[in-house]
Amino acid sequence: MPATIRDVAKASGVHVSTVSRAFSAPQLVNAETRAHVLAAAEELGYRPNRAARALITGRTHNIGLIVADIANPFFPPLIKAAESHARGRDYHVFVADTNEDAGVEEELVLALAKQVDGVLLCSPRMSNTQIEQLSREVPLVVVNRPVPGLPAVVMDVAQGARLAVEHLVSLGHREIALLGGPRGSWTNREIRRAATLAARTAGAELVVLGPNAPTEESGSAQAEAVLRAGVSAVLAYNDLMAVGLIDALDHRGVKVPDQISVVGIDDTALSRRTRPMLTTVATPTAAAGRAAVDMLLQHGDDRRTTALVTLQTELVIRDSSGPGPHRTAGPGRRQQPPVDGVASESRE
Amino acid sequence: MPATIRDVAKASGVHVSTVSRAFSAPQLVNAETRAHVLAAAEELGYRPNRAARALITGRTHNIGLIVADIANPFFPPLIKAAESHARGRDYHVFVADTNEDAGVEEELVLALAKQVDGVLLCSPRMSNTQIEQLSREVPLVVVNRPVPGLPAVVMDVAQGARLAVEHLVSLGHREIALLGGPRGSWTNREIRRAATLAARTAGAELVVLGPNAPTEESGSAQAEAVLRAGVSAVLAYNDLMAVGLIDALDHRGVKVPDQISVVGIDDTALSRRTRPMLTTVATPTAAAGRAAVDMLLQHGDDRRTTALVTLQTELVIRDSSGPGPHRTAGPGRRQQPPVDGVASESRE
DNA sequence: AGTTCTGCTGCAAACGTTTGTAGTCGCATG
DNA sequence: CATGCGACTACAAACGTTTGCAGCAGAACT
Numbered sequence: 001m002p003a004t005i006r007d008v009a010k011a012s013g014v015h016v017s018t019v020s021r022a023f024s025a026p027q028l029v030n031a032e033t034r035a036h037v038l039a040a041a042e043e044l045g046y047r048p049n050r051a052a053r054a055l056i057t058g059r060t061h062n063i064g065l066i067v068a069d070i071a072n073p074f075f076p077p078l079i080k081a082a083e084s085h086a087r088g089r090d091y092h093v094f095v096a097d098t099n100e101d102a103g104v105e106e107e108l109v110l111a112l113a114k115q116v117d118g119v120l121l122c123s124p125r126m127s128n129t130q131i132e133q134l135s136r137e138v139p140l141v142v143v144n145r146p147v148p149g150l151p152a153v154v155m156d157v158a159q160g161a162r163l164a165v166e167h168l169v170s171l172g173h174r175e176i177a178l179l180g181g182p183r184g185s186w187t188n189r190e191i192r193r194a195a196t197l198a199a200r201t202a203g204a205e206l207v208v209l210g211p212n213a214p215t216e217e218s219g220s221a222q223a224e225a226v227l228r229a230g231v232s233a234v235l236a237y238n239d240l241m242a243v244g245l246i247d248a249l250d251h252r253g254v255k256v257p258d259q260i261s262v263v264g265i266d267d268t269a270l271s272r273r274t275r276p277m278l279t280t281v282a283t284p285t286a287a288a289g290r291a292a293v294d295m296l297l298q299h300g301d302d303r304r305t306t307a308l309v310t311l312q313t314e315l316v317i318r319d320s321s322g323p324g325p326h327r328t329a330g331p332g333r334r335q336q337p338p339v340d341g342v343a344s345e346s347r348e
Numbered sequence: 349m350p351a352t353i354r355d356v357a358k359a360s361g362v363h364v365s366t367v368s369r370a371f372s373a374p375q376l377v378n379a380e381t382r383a384h385v386l387a388a389a390e391e392l393g394y395r396p397n398r399a400a401r402a403l404i405t406g407r408t409h410n411i412g413l414i415v416a417d418i419a420n421p422f423f424p425p426l427i428k429a430a431e432s433h434a435r436g437r438d439y440h441v442f443v444a445d446t447n448e449d450a451g452v453e454e455e456l457v458l459a460l461a462k463q464v465d466g467v468l469l470c471s472p473r474m475s476n477t478q479i480e481q482l483s484r485e486v487p488l489v490v491v492n493r494p495v496p497g498l499p500a501v502v503m504d505v506a507q508g509a510r511l512a513v514e515h516l517v518s519l520g521h522r523e524i525a526l527l528g529g530p531r532g533s534w535t536n537r538e539i540r541r542a543a544t545l546a547a548r549t550a551g552a553e554l555v556v557l558g559p560n561a562p563t564e565e566s567g568s569a570q571a572e573a574v575l576r577a578g579v580s581a582v583l584a585y586n587d588l589m590a591v592g593l594i595d596a597l598d599h600r601g602v603k604v605p606d607q608i609s610v611v612g613i614d615d616t617a618l619s620r621r622t623r624p625m626l627t628t629v630a631t632p633t634a635a636a637g638r639a640a641v642d643m644l645l646q647h648g649d650d651r652r653t654t655a656l657v658t659l660q661t662e663l664v665i666r667d668s669s670g671p672g673p674h675r676t677a678g679p680g681r682r683q684q685p686p687v688d689g690v691a692s693e694s695r696e
Numbered sequence: 697a698g699t700t701c702t703g704c705t706g707c708a709a710a711c712g713t714t715t716g717t718a719g720t721c722g723c724a725t726g
Numbered sequence: 727c728a729t730g731c732g733a734c735t736a737c738a739a740a741c742g743t744t745t746g747c748a749g750c751a752g753a754a755c756t
Contacts, residue, residue, distance in 0.1 A: 001483075004712055015736050020714060030734060047485065050462045051408070052712035054399045055741045062463070070443075070615075071424035079418055083445055092459055094442035095418075097431055104435075111440055114398045115410070115463070137350075137395065216617075243621070269419075269564075273591070275623055352742055368744060378704060400742035404711045596719050700755070707748080711743105719736075726729075 003044040012040035023048060038149065054115075058254055060091050063296060064112035064119040066105060072214065072240060073268040074285065075122065078143075082120065082289035089297060091117075100182065100213070102126045113138040118296040120289075125184040141158040141296045143288055145186035146308055151295045153288050153309040155266065157187050158194035160281035160313035164235050164263045165198035165206070166316055167279075172324035173204065173233040173261060177226050179219065179245065180210020181237030188237055191265070195235060207231060212241065219244025223252065232260060232324045239264035239271050239280055246320065257322030267316055276319035284311045351392040360388035364629040370397060387682065398587040402463075410440050411644060412460035412467040412486075414572065418445040420562070420588060421616040422633060423470065426491075427646055429637035430468065437645060448530065448561070450474045454482065466644040468637075478615060485623075489644045493534035494656055497644045501504035501636050501657040505535050506542035508629030508661035512583050512611045513546035513554070515627075515663055521552065521581040521609060521672035525574050527557020527567065527593065528583030536585060539613070543583060555579060560589065567592025571600065580672045587619050587628055594622055605670030615664055616688060624667035632659045 007189065007240050009016040014033060021028045022037040029037075040046075054060040061278040065082055067075045077200035083093045092118060092169060098105040103126040112119055118139035124131060131147050168176055178195050181188035192208060207229050212218040219241030226234055236242035242264030246256050256262055256276060264271055267282035357364040364383060369377045370385040377385075388394075402408040416421045431441045442464060446453040450473040460467055464489035472479060479495050482488060490500040506646055516524055526543050529536035540556060547554035554578050560566040567589030574582055574593065584590035590612030594604050602609050604624060612619055615630035639657050 005711075016713080017715075017737075018735060020712095021735090024714075028734080033734085045485075047458065047462060049403075049712050050739090051399045051402045053714075055397075055403055055712080055743090056714045058741085060399070060463075070418070070427055071421075073419075073421075076419035076424075080445055080447075082445070093444065094455075095444070096441065097428055099428075099432070108440075110395065114395060115408075137393075270621075273618075273621060354742075364743080365707075365745075366705060368742095369705090372744075376704075397742050400711090401744075402711095403713090403742080404744045406711085626710085698756085700753105702751100702753080704751085705749085707746105709746090710744085714740085716739090717737085720734085722730105722731105722733095724731080726727100 003041075003046040004049070005046070007044055008037065008041045008046050011044060012037045030060050050204065059117050060115055061090060062094055062116040063293065064109075064116040065093050065095045065122065066098060066108055066112075066119060066124075067095065067122045068098055068100045068105075068125065069214075070095065072238075072282075073270050074238065074240075074266045078122065078285040078289040080289070081286035082293050085290040085293045089293075091293075091297070098125070100125060102130075102184065106130060109134045109140075110137060120292045120296060121184065122292075123187070125182065127184075139296060141292045149307075151307055153291045153295065153311065155187075155283045155288060155311050156313050157281070157283065158190045160265060160283070160315065161191040161194040161235065162198040162277075163313075163315040164265070164281055165195050165204070166202060167317065168233045168235070168261060168263065168321065169199070169202040169204050169322070171233075171261065171321060173231075175205050175207070175229075175231040175233075177229050177231040177234045178206055178208045178210070179222055179226070179234055179236040179241050180208055180212055181214045181241075183211040185237075186215075191235075210237070212237070214238050214240060216240050216244035216247075220248035223248035226260070227252070227254070233263070233321070234260060235263045235265075237265060239266045239268045239278060242278055242280070242320070243270055243274055245340065246276075246278075257320050261321040261324065263321055271316075271318070274320065279318045279321040280316055282314045282316050284313070287311055351389075351394040352397070353394070355386065355392055356389045356394050359392060360385045381566070390453070397541045400559060407465050409438060410442055410455075410464040411641065412464040413441050413470065414446060414456055414460075414467060414472075415443065415470045416446055416550055417443040418443065418452075420586075421618055422586065422588075422614045422631075426470065426618060426637040427632040428642050429634035431637075433638040433641045437641075439641075439645070446473070448473060450478075450532065454478060454497075455577065457482045457488075458485060458572045468644060470640075471533065474488045475531065475532075489640045491640050497655075500654055501639045501659065502534075503636060503659045504585045504661050505629070505631065506538045507661065508613060508631070509539045509583065511661075511663040512613070512627075512629055513543050513552070514550060515665065516581045516583070516609060516611065516669065516672070517547070517550040517552050519581075519609065519672050521579075523553050523555070523577075523579040523581075525577050525579040525582045526554055526556045526558075527570055527582055527584040527589050528556055528560055529562045529589075531559040533562075533585075533619040539583075539585065560583070560585070562586050562588060564588050564592035564595075568596035571596035574608070575600070575602070576648065581611070581669070582608060583611045583613075585613060587614045587626060590626055590628070590668070591618055591622055594626075599655045605668050609669040609672065611669055619664075619666070622668065627669040628664055629667045630662045630664050632661070635659055 005016050005019050009019045019037050022034045049287050086093045095107045105126055120141050122143040135150055146152045146154055196206050209225050242262050246262055264278045264280035267280045271278035271280045353364050353367050357367045367385050370382045434441045444456050453474055468489050470491040476495050494500045494502055542556050557573050590610050594610055612626045612628035615628045619626035619628045
């Protein structure tokens with residue numbers, strides 16, 4: 001029923017190939033002819049069928065974007081940035097949600113494979129080998145995890161975690177809990193590694209609680225464990241968990257930051273919503289979305305360019321972190337992270 | 349480079365049509381042959397090319413989902429529900445974000461038109477005529493707005509607004525502000541209509557502030573106007589604005605609900621995050637997502653079934669609404685909405 | 697034995713585009 | 727005047743599927 005290129009050809013008295021070129025290679029066709037064609041097309045309400053075009057060119061001008069949980073406030077800014085960046089390059093973004101499930105993740109990549117030119121895989125829960133395998137089906141750019149041989153964009157959460165721990169130590173905290181994230185998350189491993197190292201270096205003790213689902217409920221659920229651990233400060237895997245923890249502590253009458261300091265990671269919109277406002281590590285999510293789109297698109301033209309982009313993070317000090325029981329130095333508020341912070345070696 | 353149906357045919361010694369049937373019409377092919385074919389396909393890592401299939405069948409097994417703002421916590425539950433519901437029926441959902449822009453909205457529908465079997469248009473900002481026009485390009489189901497002649501699923505926000513106003517009146521409030529939403533929003537008009545009527549019926553005064561962007565910032569920005577209006581209670585277009593308003597009032601030292609009561613709409617996750625926790629109108633977003641998918645899918649088989657699905661809303665009383673200056677009756681907390689509440693006539 | 701039926705498979709056309717090749721025309725060049 | 731060229735356009739073959747139709751066995755009727 002909808003008009004095809006053939007109808008337009010008939011209506012304007014030229015061959016279909018001329019119509020095709022009138023759209024996709026204007027310089028190859030006489031301006032006058034082209035005007036005719038375009039007018040006829042407009043008249044008929046013709047829209048090129050992208051499926052047919054994709055069939056022959058092999059490019060769909062779509063890119064897939066897979067996230068673990070669209071309801072996690074970490075993702076929307078990344079999605080929006082990727083979308084508008086892609087739209088500027090005449091690409092459309094199809095978002096899909098895996099529910100934090102590695103199985104669904106694989107299924108989605110496979111399903112998307114033939115209808116997009118590439119997939120942005122955000123915070124994958126699959127194994128590296130699984131991911132490598134999938135990359136043979138469709139060009140992949142991984143976000144929030146380096147995968148050997150694949151283009152990836154990661155945030156330097158190791159630096160963020162280190163800054164957070166140093167911040168807490170400088171406030172006098174000597175016993176710190178790390179509220180771990182989901183298993184399978186590279187970010188989680190990075191944070192644990194860096195936080196452990198930073199704590200040891202500073203002479204503080206770090207107790208790791210987890211792995212946990214990266215949700216508010218899960219943060220609340222760990223409140224007991226945190227109290228039992230007898231720490232004076234907590235670094236959480238993300239803002240969501242930090243918020244859940246603060247809530248649960250509040251319910252138990254434990255004051256933040258007076259009795260326990262809490263630091264989050266991500267600097268989502270939520271972090272300004274808590275009472276007290278959350279000290280957290282800001283991750284450049286929008287920049288990550290744009291960078292991932294760029295890598296995917298140039299990955300088509302050029303082969304294997306920069307394989308790994310690392311974006312810097314930053315500590316944002318608000319009100320949920322305060323002096324610890326052992327007052328030592330305490331340079332206090334408004335600390336800026338060192339600009340020349342060492343980028344983490346991003347292996348695995 | 350990737351294996352095609354022809355490679356599989358060659359490898360298993362049958363004709364391509366047999367391979368095709370082995371996948372899409374198993375009962376038409378001998379079980380033994382089929383096993384052979386499937387084995388060969390597996391061996392070659394064959395994946396059917398959906399673009400090619402779509403070209404001939406006319407069905408892509410994809411559905412588009414367009415939302416105004418993916419960062420608005422109202423949408424993720426709807427998106428997730430639609431996604432998992434669709435996945436159960438072997439459909440994939442492509443989500444796109446319009447940034448609350450009617451122009452982008454139209455562009456996206458057009459772009460999606462040829463690569464999906466239908467589009468779910470959530471909270472459209474376009475005009476009805478624009479929408480009707482687009483519905484000739486691609487099957488449409490509209491969410492959060494009835495459009496004559498098109499299938500739609502709406503929430504009975506009118507009832508919700510009425511319940512909210514009655515709740516406030518019963519607490520003794522006589523002067524109530526309505527913090528309006530974005531222009532072009534049907535929901536906004538419904539709320540205003542119902543709230544105005546309910547206030548008049550109950551002998552209260554309703555002052556309308558707006559239209560406003562449906563954001564937290566916008567809610568905060570209206571704090572001055574609310575105070576100037578001299579009201580004792582506010583009904584906001586959505587939770588986001590209610591939250592922003594509460595924040596701004598808090599900053600000015602105005603106590604909620606002691607000095608001003610605030611009621612939101614949507615019952616997003618945010619509403620449990622505020623201090624005090626937000627009284628709000630719960631909208632069944634997940635159910636709406638599922639219903640919309642159902643309508644779109646059956647719209648294909650059967651022609652024009654139920655054109656309009658209306659989902660009930662419910663008042664959730666928490667802590668941001670309290671006694672007003674004129675104490676009258678005050679049945680108070682834990683009020684349940686009447687089950688047999690009259691559904692609003694949902695025109696335009 | 698002839699006929700119809702059933703179960704399976706092959707053939708080939710179609711879906712709506714793109715694109716390499718070849719053709720036409722007029723015009724300038726040698 | 728033949729040749730070459732440039733600008734344009736037509737032709738036709740692809741891309742990877744699906745599907746109506748026809749063919750062909752063998753089984754089951756009459």
